[in-house]
Amino acid sequence: MKKVSFLTILCVSIFVMSCKNNDMKHETKELPQFYVVGISVRTTNQNGQSQRDIGNLFTNYLIENTQANIKHKESEDIYCVYTDYESDMTGKYTTILGCKVKSLDSIPAGMVGIIVPASNYNVYTSKGKLPDCVVDTWMKIYLSGIKSKCTANFDLYGPKGKNPANAEVETYLSVN
Secondary structure, three states, rough: OOOHHHHHHHHHHHHHOOOOOOOOOOEEEEEEEEEEEEEEEEEHHHHHHHHHHHHHHHHHHHOOOOHHHHHEEEEOOOEEEEOOOOOOOOEEEOOOOOOOOEEOOOOOOEEEEEEOOEEEEEEEEEOOOOOOOOHHHHHHHHHOOOOOOEEEEEEEEEEOOOOOOOOEEEEEEEOO
C-alpha cells in the first residue's frame, strides 16, 4: 500500500470540496462496441504526467489537423479514449484521441485504431473551462471510489465540447 502524505490528502480534499457538482450525478447507458481511429500516447496519472501527455496529444491533434485525415468518420465528434490499462486507473494506460469510424479498414500511417468494447457506462457531464472541467470530473470519479472495468473509458467532445471557455463534455466510465 502506498503512503499518502497529510498535505496531499488535505490538498485533494480542498480541491474536491471546491469543485462544482460534487454530487457525481450521472446516467447509465449501455453502448454497443464501436471503433475509434486517431493518435495515441502511453501515460500514467502519477505526478500529473497524464495532464502533460494528453495536453500535448490535443495540441498535436489540432496542429496536425489529424481529424481531416481520418477516413469514414461517423461524425466530427472527438473521442478521448483511455484503454489498455496496465492495472487500474493508477497504472499506465494508453490514450487515443480521434473519431468514431465505421470500421478499422482504413487507418492512416502514424495513427492507431481500436475497438471500444460494448459495456455499461456511467455518463457524467462536465461544464466549464477546458481542460479544467474534465479534469475535475475525473478527479471526482477517482476519489469517489466508483470502480471502472478499465477496458475503455472515454470523454466525448461533441458540438458543445468545442468552446474551450465554456464547454460541455460527456465522460463515460465503463462499469459492470
